[in-house]
Every structure is written in structure tokens, then in C-alpha cells.
Amino acid sequence: MNLEVFLPPLEAGFEALMEYLSAHVLTCLIPAFFIAGAIAALLQREAVLKYFGKDAPKWLCYSVASTSGTVLAVCSCTILPMFAGIHRRGAGIGPATAFLFAGPAINLLAVVLTARVLGLDLGAARVVAAVSMSVVIGLLMAAIFERGSVEAEETATCVSPAAAAEEEDGRPDYIPPLFVGLLVGVLLAATSGLPLMHKAVLVSILVLASAWLLNAYFSEMEKSSFFEETWWLTKRIFPLLLAGTFITGIIGYFLPVDLIKLVFGTSDFVACFVASVIGALLYMPTLLEVPIVGTMFGYSSGTMAPGPALALLLAGPSMSLPNMIVIWRIIGSRKASVYIALVVLLSTLMGMIYGTMAS
Amino acid sequence: MVKIEVLGTGCAKCKSLAKNVEKAVEEAEVEAEIVKVESLQEIMNRGVMMTPALFIDGEAVAVGRAPSVAEIKSLLKKR
Numbered sequence: 001m002n003l004e005v006f007l008p009p010l011e012a013g014f015e016a017l018m019e020y021l022s023a024h025v026l027t028c029l030i031p032a033f034f035i036a037g038a039i040a041a042l043l044q045r046e047a048v049l050k051y052f053g054k055d056a057p058k059w060l061c062y063s064v065a066s067t068s069g070t071v072l073a074v075c076s077c078t079i080l081p082m083f084a085g086i087h088r089r090g091a092g093i094g095p096a097t098a099f100l101f102a103g104p105a106i107n108l109l110a111v112v113l114t115a116r117v118l119g120l121d122l123g124a125a126r127v128v129a130a131v132s133m134s135v136v137i138g139l140l141m142a143a144i145f146e147r148g149s150v151e152a153e154e155t156a157t158c159v160s161p162a163a164a165a166e167e168e169d170g171r172p173d174y175i176p177p178l179f180v181g182l183l184v185g186v187l188l189a190a191t192s193g194l195p196l197m198h199k200a201v202l203v204s205i206l207v208l209a210s211a212w213l214l215n216a217y218f219s220e221m222e223k224s225s226f227f228e229e230t231w232w233l234t235k236r237i238f239p240l241l242l243a244g245t246f247i248t249g250i251i252g253y254f255l256p257v258d259l260i261k262l263v264f265g266t267s268d269f270v271a272c273f274v275a276s277v278i279g280a281l282l283y284m285p286t287l288l289e290v291p292i293v294g295t296m297f298g299y300s301s302g303t304m305a306p307g308p309a310l311a312l313l314l315a316g317p318s319m320s321l322p323n324m325i326v327i328w329r330i331i332g333s334r335k336a337s338v339y340i341a342l343v344v345l346l347s348t349l350m351g352m353i354y355g356t357m358a359s
Numbered sequence: 360m361v362k363i364e365v366l367g368t369g370c371a372k373c374k375s376l377a378k379n380v381e382k383a384v385e386e387a388e389v390e391a392e393i394v395k396v397e398s399l400q401e402i403m404n405r406g407v408m409m410t411p412a413l414f415i416d417g418e419a420v421a422v423g424r425a426p427s428v429a430e431i432k433s434l435l436k437k438r
Contacts, residue, residue, distance in 0.1 A: 045423060049408060081368060084399055085408035221430065228427065236371060330399070 009253040016249025016295045017242060020117070024191075028116040031187035032109050033237075037230025038183055039108070042176045042222060052091040065095040066134040069103030070111075079103045080323065084330050093331065094142030097339055100327070102134035104286075104317040109237070113290050114313065116191065118299060121358065122306065126313050129350040133314065137342050145335055175217045182210040237286055244288040248296040255296065260303050267307025267355020269348065275308035276347035279316035280324075280340065289316045307355025315347040361391040361438055366402050367411035376411040376425035383431035391435075 019025070039045070050056070051064040065086070069079075079100065087096035104110070106127055115123025189202045214223060264271050284292060289312070294300040299309040319340065328336040363380055367373020377395060384391045396402060402410065409423030413431070420426075420434050 040424070045409070081399060081402055081410045082408050084403055088403055089408075225424075225427065232375070326399075 009250045012253035013246040013249035016252070016291060017246045019295075020242070020245045020291065025113075025116055027190040028112050028187060029109075029238075031183060031190055032112040033234045034230050035180060035183045035187065036109055036233050037226055038176075038180050040233070041226040041229040042179065042218065044176070049085075052086045052089055052095060056091065061091055061095045062098055062135050062138055065091075065098040065138065066102045066131045067106070069099065069106045070108050080326055080330075083327075087331065092142060093145050093335065094138040096138075097141045098134040098138030100339075101137055101318050101343060102130050105130035105134075105314060107286070107317075110287055110289070110317060112187065113287055117290050118294050118309070122299075122309060122313070125306075125310055125354050125358075129310060129314055129354065130318075133346050133350060136346060137339070140342060141335070141339060144338060171217050175213070179210060179213050179217075182206055182213065186210065240285050241287050241291075244285060245291040245295065248288070248291045252296040252298065257298065257303055260297055264297060264304040264308040267305045267352055267359065269352060271305060271308040272311040272348040272351030272355065273344075275311040275351060276315035276344045279312040279314070279347065280319045280344055281321060282316065283320035283322060284316050286317070289313055292316070305355055306358040307351040309351075310354045311347045311351030314350055315343055319343055361389055361435065362394065362414075362416050363391050364394045364396050364414040364417075365411060366396045366405065366407055366414065368399055368402070369397055370410065372425050373411040376413060379425060379428045379431055380413070383428045383435060386428065387432045387435045389435050389438075 048064060048068045051060055082103075083096050083100040086099055087093060111123055111127055114126055186203055186206045189199060189206055192199065194202065214226070218226070263274055279289075282292075293304065293309050293312055297304040297309070297312070299306075324336065324340060327339065331339070363384070365373065365377045365380055367376065377393070380393055384393065396405075402412070405412070405414070405419075407419070407422055411421075411425050412419060412423065413421040413426060415434060415438065421430075426434070
């Protein structure tokens with residue numbers, strides 16, 4: 001048995017892993033986990049739901065649906081119930097599908113990691129493309145399936161009692177968003193291109209300010225739930241990301257570069273289309289789309305062109321075989337197949353547009 | 360006898376809530392029936408849009424988050 005056969009692929013796996021454990025990735029991931037924890041524990045996310053009612057103006061409905069994923073979709077398991085809820089509460093199929101698509105695609109952790117590892121331009125393209133695409137998908141779904149009246153089932157929405165009680169504690173409404181804002185400031189400062197000394201000072205000031213705010217305005221219960229939430233997310237996502245990165249590194253080693261170059265080397269229709277189909281079928285645990293694009297398909301080393309990279313990032317996290325099945329059950333086979341086709345085609349189109357712009 | 364319902368489609372968060380509930384019931388030494396509501400249809404009918412959710416005796420006590428063991432215990436004591 002020749003052990004040396006195993007060494008190169010393992011090395012490739014470790015190389016990928018080290019790249020993700022490097023300081024420049026950690027400085028963005030750690031603050032991002034705190035932000036996600038704060039959003040989950042301290043913000044009253046239910047407030048968003050009122051924009052999905054039957055009487056809410058259309059444009060408002062779509063704007064909220066396409067962007068609220070940033071704060072709502074920290075845990076992917078909230079997406080499907082919310083999708084079903086928006087669908088049934090009268091906002092209709094349009095905003096519901098817009099939310100369903102944009103939610104996972106613009107989740108904060110994913111965007112931060114994309115921008116950091118794959119480059120700011122691709123990170124920004126991902127956000128812009130996901131948001132605009134979700135509105136287009138929503139409008140098309142509504143145009144195809146909602147002729148005439150919308151039958152809405154009016155169900156009362158349950159609001160968390162704890163969230164309702166918070167209003168009585170005399171804390172100004174802007175404090176929780178301000179706290180999240182400060183944490184975002186930490187993230188931006190830590191990842192900025194400032195000289196090290198300036199950066200250290202700025203980050204310390206922002207960290208101290210947020211610590212003071214947390215101490216002064218939040219109850220013990222909220223504080224502990226903030227830390228628990230942050231830790232919970234880290235514990236769930238981080239090991240998976242590391243293991244996944246390692247494995248994508250190894251798979252990437254075995255994928256023939258020539259073949260990838262042949263299929264994904266340009267941003268033409270075939271490349272983007274194949275990338276979105278792969279993205280749609282493959283189940284990618286949160287954040288893993290980044291090493292899949294960067295390492296496995298070699299976007300970072302220049303093997304994969306920007307077009308297919310974006311197409312895969314768009315179709316990937318929003319769709320996988322298991323959640324296609326749930327969607328199928330909620331809205332029926334006709335709507336589900338149109339939705340899936342729209343996602344694949346628009347991802348392809350966005351990839352091609354970005355590919356042209358980037359080259 | 361308290362009726363505790365854990366609403367969730369089986370995601371990680373919902374499972375951790377179910378675990379917390381079991382632990383809280385054991386520690387608080389109350390007699391309780393724990394029901395897991397996993398059907399999305401039923402969850403929708405309750406008007407819950409964010410899972411996990413916790414119902415005690417038919418009343419929503421937490422929606423869209425998983426309360427800790429300590430919090431569930433204090434909720435149970437209030438009954």
C-alpha cells in the first residue's frame with residue numbers, strides 16, 4: 001500500500017482549511033457571528049411581518065420581502081414557515097417567493113464571508129443580483145398565477161409575548177438597532193484596510209461602546225440570550241464550515257482542472273447554466289457555497305470565471321433538493337416547477353451579465 | 360397536568376428547544392405532557408410564522424426563539 005497516494009489530496013484539504021482559518025477570514029467571521037446572535041436575540045423581528053399583510057402596499061411588500069432575509073434568515077429553518085405564512089396571510093405568491101429566494105442568498109454571514117474570501121466585487125454582486133432577482137421572480141410568479149382576486153386566509157399572527165413585554169421597560173426603540181449597528185461598525189473596522197494601530201484603536205473603542213450599551217440597556221435575560229445565541233450559531237456553523245472546507249479542498253484536488261476550465265472557464269450561457277443547475281440541486285450547508293466556489297471549482301485560483309461563480313452562488317443556497325420538496329408541497333407542483341425554472345434561468349442570466357461586466 | 364407544545368418543523372433550533380423543555384420539566388418536577396407539533400399546516404393554523412415556538416396550555420409563550428431551561432422553568436412556575 002502506497003501511502004503517498006493519499007498525501008497530496010490531504011494536503012490540498014489542509015491548504016484550503018488554513019486559508020479559511022487565516023486571520024483575515026477570522027476577523028470578519030467572529031464579529032459576524034456576534035451580529036447574527038444580536039439580531040436573533042435582541043431585535044424584534046416580528047415587526048417585519050406586518051408588511052406582509054393583505055393591505056400593505058405592493059412596492060413596500062416586495063422591498064421588505066427581498067431584503068428582510070438579512071435579519072430574518074439567520075436560521076434557515078425559519079424560511080419555510082415564514083414563506084408559507086406570507087403566502088397564506090394574503091400577501092400572496094409574489095412576495096412569498098421573493099422572500100423565499102432572497103432570504104438565504106443575502107443572509108448576513110454568507111455575504112460577509114463571500115466578500116471576504118471571494119472578493120468585495122463578487123460579494124456586492126451577490127447581494128445586488130439576489131435582491132433584484134427576487135423581486136423579478138416574485139412579480140413574475142404573481143403575474144402568472146394571480147389573475148383576479150387573491151384568496152387570503154386571515155389568520156391571527158402570534159407575536160412573541162416576550163417581545164411585546166419589552167416595550168414596557170422604558171428603553172428607547174432605537175437602542176437594539178444601534179447596538180447591532182455598533183457591532184457592524186466593529187466588523188467594518190476590523191476588515192478595513194487601515195494601518196494596524198489605527199485599526200486596533202478603532203476596534204477597541206467600538207467594542208467598548210457596544211459593551212457599555214449592552215450593559216446599560218439590556219436585561220440579564222437578554223444579555224445571556226445574546227451570548228447563548230452567538231455561541232449556538234458558532235457551534236453549529238463553524239465546525240461544519242471547517243469540515244466542509246477541508247472536504248471541498250480534497251474534492252477540488254481530484255476534479256480535473258482542464259475540465260473545469262472547459263466548462264466554467266468563460267461566462268457564456270452554457271457555463272452559467274450548468275453552474276446554476278448544479279447549485280440548485282446540490283444541498284449546501286450554510287456558508288459552504290463559498291469554499292465550493294472558491295476552492296472546489298477554483299474561482300480563487302482563476303479556473304472558474306466570474307459568471308458561473310455568481311450563478312452558482314445565486315442558485316445554490318436558495319435551493320436544494322430537500323427544500324424543493326417542501327416548496328412543492330406548500331404551493332403545488334405547477335407553481336413550484338415554474339419557481340424552480342425561474343431561479344435557474346435568472347441565475348444563469350445574472351451570471352452572464354456579471355461575467356460581461358467583470359471581464 | 361400542564362400541556363406543553365413545541366412547534367417546529369424539525370430544524371436544529373426546534374430540537375434544542377424540545378430538549379430544553381424536557382430538562383426544565385424534569386428539574387421543575389411538574390407533571391407535563393410534551394407534544395411536538397411538526398406539521399407545517401398545523402403550525403400555520405396557530406398563526407406562528409417563526410419557529411420554534413413554545414405553547415403552554417394552548418397559549419403562546421415564545422415565538423421565533425428557543426427559551427433557555429431557566430426561562431422555561433420560570434414560565435412553568437407561573438402556572
